[in-house]
Amino acid sequence: MKILVCISDVPDTTTKIKFTNENKELDKTGIQWVINPWDELALTRALELKESSGGEIESITVINVGSAASEPTIRKALAMGADNAIRVDIEPKESYFVAYQLAEAIKPREFDIILAGLDSADYNGASVGGMLAELLDMASVSAVSALNIEEGKVLVNREIEGGTQKLEVKTPFIAVVQKGIAIEPRIPAMRGIMMARTKPLEVVEPSNANCLTENLVYELPQPKGACRIFKEEDIKELVEVLHKEAKSI
Amino acid sequence: MTLLVYTENREGKFKKATFELLSYAQELAKNINTEIVALSIGDVSPDELNKLGNYGAKKVFSVKDEKLDLLDNKIYTAVIADILEKENAKIIIFPDNLSGRALAPRLSAKLKAGLVSGVVDIPSSYDPFIIKNKVFTGKAYASVKVTSDIKILTLSQNSFGIKDPSSDTPQIEDIKPDISCIDSNLKLLSVDMVTGKLLLTDAERVVSGGRGMRSPENWNLIEELAELLGAATACTRPVSDEGWRPHDEHVGQTGKIIAPELYIACGISGAIQHVGGISSSKVIVAINKDPDAPIFEVADYGILGDFKNVLPELTKAIKETKGS
Numbered sequence: 001m002k003i004l005v006c007i008s009d010v011p012d013t014t015t016k017i018k019f020t021n022e023n024k025e026l027d028k029t030g031i032q033w034v035i036n037p038w039d040e041l042a043l044t045r046a047l048e049l050k051e052s053s054g055g056e057i058e059s060i061t062v063i064n065v066g067s068a069a070s071e072p073t074i075r076k077a078l079a080m081g082a083d084n085a086i087r088v089d090i091e092p093k094e095s096y097f098v099a100y101q102l103a104e105a106i107k108p109r110e111f112d113i114i115l116a117g118l119d120s121a122d123y124n125g126a127s128v129g130g131m132l133a134e135l136l137d138m139a140s141v142s143a144v145s146a147l148n149i150e151e152g153k154v155l156v157n158r159e160i161e162g163g164t165q166k167l168e169v170k171t172p173f174i175a176v177v178q179k180g181i182a183i184e185p186r187i188p189a190m191r192g193i194m195m196a197r198t199k200p201l202e203v204v205e206p207s208n209a210n211c212l213t214e215n216l217v218y219e220l221p222q223p224k225g226a227c228r229i230f231k232e233e234d235i236k237e238l239v240e241v242l243h244k245e246a247k248s249i
Numbered sequence: 250m251t252l253l254v255y256t257e258n259r260e261g262k263f264k265k266a267t268f269e270l271l272s273y274a275q276e277l278a279k280n281i282n283t284e285i286v287a288l289s290i291g292d293v294s295p296d297e298l299n300k301l302g303n304y305g306a307k308k309v310f311s312v313k314d315e316k317l318d319l320l321d322n323k324i325y326t327a328v329i330a331d332i333l334e335k336e337n338a339k340i341i342i343f344p345d346n347l348s349g350r351a352l353a354p355r356l357s358a359k360l361k362a363g364l365v366s367g368v369v370d371i372p373s374s375y376d377p378f379i380i381k382n383k384v385f386t387g388k389a390y391a392s393v394k395v396t397s398d399i400k401i402l403t404l405s406q407n408s409f410g411i412k413d414p415s416s417d418t419p420q421i422e423d424i425k426p427d428i429s430c431i432d433s434n435l436k437l438l439s440v441d442m443v444t445g446k447l448l449l450t451d452a453e454r455v456v457s458g459g460r461g462m463r464s465p466e467n468w469n470l471i472e473e474l475a476e477l478l479g480a481a482t483a484c485t486r487p488v489s490d491e492g493w494r495p496h497d498e499h500v501g502q503t504g505k506i507i508a509p510e511l512y513i514a515c516g517i518s519g520a521i522q523h524v525g526g527i528s529s530s531k532v533i534v535a536i537n538k539d540p541d542a543p544i545f546e547v548a549d550y551g552i553l554g555d556f557k558n559v560l561p562e563l564t565k566a567i568k569e570t571k572g573s
């Protein structure tokens with residue numbers, strides 16, 4: 001069985017987002033780029049499965065759409081334990097464009113399970129995984145919070161509104177993963193970092209893809225008015241305000 | 250040309266988010282002079298379907314088929330695409346929740362229709378089509394131009410509100426979809442539904458606790474207040490990681506993103522990853538003993554003090570206000 005994990009590199013979650021060029025572009029100065037937290041957890045789970053599968057899982061590949069600037073992120077994924085990597089050599093534009101590039105790069109290869117993060121913490125709005133599934137005409141299971149392989153069967157937990165379903169899924173399929181898939185992301189060990197340098201990273205040419213959307217301009221949320229602070233003795237007054245002014249209780 | 254709204258029901262009843270979606274669609278339909286068609290999948294009574302007309306749907310397609318009970322994204326997408334084509338719909342609106350996120354991207358790729366997820370406003374222009382959505386997990390907004398003929402939107406919950414219902418009834422059409430030839434890769438083994446608990450994503454009010462609550466035993470104070478307010482309970486990530494609270498209560502960038510009318514944050518420092526998940530709440534009240542806690546930067550109201558005193562006092566004061 002072969003597993004593919006889609007990874008995007010995104011600003012670290014602590015980043016204060018700022019824009020430049022008349023708010024048309026993200027201000028990248030000082031941004032620490034990391035593997036999208038969901039993708040990192042997806043990869044962690046894939047590695048756990050490979051280690052416990054007794055050889056059933058042959059390999060774990062990671063794929064990224066990005067310029068050479070995203071190679072440190074890819075190397076980190078290799079250092080965590082992925083066996084090889086593919087980079088589609090183009091700056092990601094919007095989600096359909098990215099999904100299309102991924103689909104074209106994946107088509108000539110075979111994978112049994114493809115993992116994508118629920119939400120890419122940037123512009124993409126949780127959509128690449130589902131789009132990719134449609135472009136590859138594959139089954140997709142979204143909001144996957146657990147992934148197990150038992151006696152050759154692939155079992156997943158999927159969140160639905162108000163509950164969780166346990167499903168058996170026939171491969172190949174795409175799982176869009178979310179909270180629960182793994183708890184702590186794997187930290188690369190020194191040995192992993194050394195080995196990552198020589199693991200195969202294949203760079204493939206981009207395909208001709210259209211964009212369906214274009215981000216024209218960005219804005220930050222309106223700054224909130226100052227917080228009105230009440231002391232413990234004045235709780236009654238706050239409740240009055242919440243009741244009469246804010247009308248929230 | 251029409252505008253299609255994807256509706257959602259739980260056990261045959263439409264959710265509030267559905268009425269918000271329709272209210273939102275009314276505004277768009279008015280601006281481009283078109284009609285709203287609603288799509289309902291599953292077993293819903295005619296009375297309940299009529300409600301969709303009260304919120305602006307002229308026509309309702311009610312789709313029923315056992316095969317759809319499996320919630321296979323691929324089959325759902327095929328069904329929706331069929332209806333879209335039949336109705337010549339150019340705009341389709343989903344809720345920005347689990348179902349919307351599962352279906353909208355597939356549909357987008359199938360139809361080569363531009364998708365804007367998490368929209369927070371009506372379009373600022375229709376030709377070209379430009380609309381605002383949340384990006385960077387709620388830390389910013391983008392104005393997005395959609396260049397394709399068909400447009401797909403997912404609407405952020407609680408970003409628009411619900412209009413007063415009319416007494417209009419819709420035309421209802423039952424549909425038996427032709428999906429016998431699509432095989433599913435999924436086999437349902439078991440389902441575990443949360444019962445008797447107000448769901449976080451449905452709640453208008455939320456009372457949330459952080460590590461400052463010290464231990465799970467202290468959550469009775471949170472639960473008491475929540476019950477009084479008809480609120481759901483939530484927590485920060487370390488709290489669910491510690492196992493003090495169930496994982497489905499974790500809000501923030503890596504948990505649930507919510508936008509209730511009222512969010513009460515107790516013993517929560519206000520880390521940027523947490524705030525990303527709650528910043529669209531209408532009113533935020535923070536309870537913290539540290540005057541420099543960053544949560545006060547995003548809160549509208551704050552109580553400076555120890556939760557052990559504040560929570561019982563707050564509960565008491567609200568009880569009195571409600572009683573009077």
Ligand SMILES: Cc1cc2nc3c(=O)[nH]c(=O)nc-3n(C[C@H](O)[C@H](O)[C@H](O)COP(=O)(O)OP(=O)(O)OC[C@H]3O[C@@H](n4cnc5c(N)ncnc54)[C@H](O)[C@@H]3O)c2cc1C
Nearest residue numbers: 459460461485486501502503516517518520522523538556
């Ligand atoms: C990749 C990544 C993703 C993350 N995603 C999320 C996420 O989705 N959601 C999330 O919540 N966190 C997330 N975090 C964690 C986040 O960075 C913070 O660590 C976390 O939100 C802090 O939780 P807290 O506010 O409960 O605890 P703390 O930061 O420890 O704050 C406790 C607060 O309680 C106050 N307090 C203490 N005692 C009392 C008392 N007696 N009465 C009143 N107040 C008191 C303190 O003054 C303090 O402000 C993420 C972190 C990373 C690295």
